[in-house]
Each structure stands twice: as structure tokens, then as C-alpha cells.
Amino acid sequence: MTETLIVERRDAVTLVTLNRPKALNALNSQVLAELLEVTRAYDADAGQGCMVITGSEKAFAAGADIKEMQAQGFADMYSHDFFAGWDAFTRTRKPIIAAVAGYALGGGCELAMMCDFILAADTAKFGQPEIKLAVTPGMGGSQRLAHAVGKAKAMEMCLTGRMMDAAEAERAGLVSRVVPAGELVEEAVKTAATVAAMAPLAVKANKEMVNAAFDMGLTQGVQFERRLFHALFGTEDQNEGMAAFVEKRAGKWTGR
Numbered sequence: 001m002t003e004t005l006i007v008e009r010r011d012a013v014t015l016v017t018l019n020r021p022k023a024l025n026a027l028n029s030q031v032l033a034e035l036l037e038v039t040r041a042y043d044a045d046a047g048q049g050c051m052v053i054t055g056s057e058k059a060f061a062a063g064a065d066i067k068e069m070q071a072q073g074f075a076d077m078y079s080h081d082f083f084a085g086w087d088a089f090t091r092t093r094k095p096i097i098a099a100v101a102g103y104a105l106g107g108g109c110e111l112a113m114m115c116d117f118i119l120a121a122d123t124a125k126f127g128q129p130e131i132k133l134a135v136t137p138g139m140g141g142s143q144r145l146a147h148a149v150g151k152a153k154a155m156e157m158c159l160t161g162r163m164m165d166a167a168e169a170e171r172a173g174l175v176s177r178v179v180p181a182g183e184l185v186e187e188a189v190k191t192a193a194t195v196a197a198m199a200p201l202a203v204k205a206n207k208e209m210v211n212a213a214f215d216m217g218l219t220q221g222v223q224f225e226r227r228l229f230h231a232l233f234g235t236e237d238q239n240e241g242m243a244a245f246v247e248k249r250a251g252k253w254t255g256r
């Protein structure tokens with residue numbers, strides 16, 4: 001528990017709930033600092049295999065904190081490289097699932113997209129409304145949204161501020177699945193538990209290679225995949241995983 005986050009451990013799953021209800025979970029510097037601390041601890045904890053980030057029923061997060069940004073000028077923003085702290089969040093090596101109900105706007109949508117995949121409640125609404133404030137996304141939204149849903153929808157959303165509902169977000173490939181709002185957190189934790197039960201090195205390798213698809217060309221990306229695939233044949237868990245299959249039993253992982 002921190003001031004802006006509720007942190008729970010559900011066996012090998014870390015469940016983080018954004019907790020600034022009066023500001024619809026707007027992301028200020030404190031949320032960033034606390035989330036980075038919690039995420040670093042999660043990444044370093046061998047007992048934790050997957051993290052879920054969620055918000056409230058009304059809002060995953062309604063954006064970066066407008067009140068915190070309002071008085072800042074170019075010199076403040078540029079000299080402090082405002083928002084660059086979020087890049088550290090994306091360097092988390094273990095998987096993070098966003099469980100989104102209600103508004104995921106601006107920085108909220110960007111945070112969800114920084115996670116490895118998004119599970120959406122049927123109440124979820126995604127948008128990049130920064131243009132209405134005479135600015136742009138600043139936490140990677142223009143890039144990640146374009147990668148996720150293609151130019152046409154990303155451009156329309158950024159230029160008009162239009163929100164996408166859960167059904168459209170699923171059709172467009174922004175979210176992996178839509179579930180009833182009342183089941184969102186349990187479904188996300190269940191999904192995270194499935195990931196957490198996998199061999200840890202293979203989890204990291206799978207995350208790294210899927211992410212590589214967004215940075216590399218196809219030939220380079222396939223090469224990267226193959227090298228990591230080969231590397232896993234040097235692990236105890238690969239021996240165990242294949243032996244367990246042949247012997248028709250569950251594998252027991254050492255993370256080595």
C-alpha cells in the first residue's frame with residue numbers, strides 16, 4: 001500500500017490498483033514514482049510471476065494530471081524531460097497486464113498500452129483527448145496506438161479526441177479480450193496466474209521477442225526470436241518442460 005496505489009499479492013500475482021478516486025486516477029508524479037518503486041520490487045521478486053494494473057469501475061485513469069501540468073512551461077517540461085520516467089516502466093522485464101474498466105484516457109490509455117496486453121471490461125473507453133487541451137500524447141500514445149490499431153483509427157482518435165468503446169477496441173486489436181465489468185479483476189488475476197505458472201525464463205523471452213516485433217524488421221526479428229529460442233535449450237526448465245510432457249506430468253520450474 002502506498003499513498004496512490006493499493007498493492008496486493010495474490011500468490012505469485014501482484015495486483016496493483018490505482019487509487020486516486022477523486023481525480024479519476026489521474027497520473028501525477030507521485031503515482032509515477034510509486035508505480036516505479038512497486039514495479040521494480042515486483043521485477044526483482046522471484047516469488048512474483050505476473051502483475052496486474054487496474055483502476056476503479058469508473059476510471060482506469062483519466063489521463064496525466066492536468067492540474068500538475070497546467071502551470072508548467074516549455075523550459076520546465078524540457079529540462080526535466082517530463083514523462084521520461086515512464087520509459088523506466090516499459091523496461092520491466094516481467095509481464096504486466098492492464099485490466100481496464102471505465103475511462104482510459106490520455107496518459108491512462110498510454111499506461112494501458114505500455115503494459116503487455118490489455119483486458120477490457122465492457123465499460124472500458126479508450127481515448128487520446130490531449131488535442132482538446134491543445135497538446136498531444138506525451139507518454140508514447142501516438143506511437144503505441146498507431147502500432148496497435150493502425151493509422152486510420154489512431155489518427156482519427158488523436159485528431160478528434162474521439163473515444164473507442166470496448167467492442168471497437170477489441171475489433172481494432174487494442175485489447176486482447178472484453179469481459180463483463182464485474183468479472184474484470186478476477187479474470188485478469190486468473191490470466192496473470194496462468195502466466196505466473198509458466199517457466200520464468202521462457203516468460204521473459206516470450207515478452208522480449210513479441211516486443212521486438214515493434215522495433216525490428218521481419219528478418220532481424222525472426223533472427224532475434226531464433227537466438228532466444230536456441231538459448232532456452234541451455235536451461236534446466238527446457239529439459240524439465242519437455243521431459244514432463246513426455247512423462248505426462250506437470251513441469252516443476254527452477255527458473256534456471
Ligand code: CO8
Binds near residue numbers: 082083105106135
Ligand atoms: N487530471 C487531473 N484531474 C482530473 C483529470 C485529469 N486528467 N481527469 C479528471 N480529473 C478530476 C476532475 O478535475 C474532477 O476533479 P474536481 O472534482 O476537483 O473538479 C474529478 O477528477 C472528477 O472528474 P469530472 O468531474 O470531470 O468527472 P466526469 O464524470 O464529469 O467526467 C471525464 C469524466 C470525461 C473523464 C473527464 O474528467 C475528463 O474529460 N477528464 C480529462 C481527460 C483528459 O483530457 N485526459 C488527458 C489528459 S492529458 C494527458 O494525459 C497526456 C498529456 C500529454 C502532455 C504531454 C506533455 C509532455
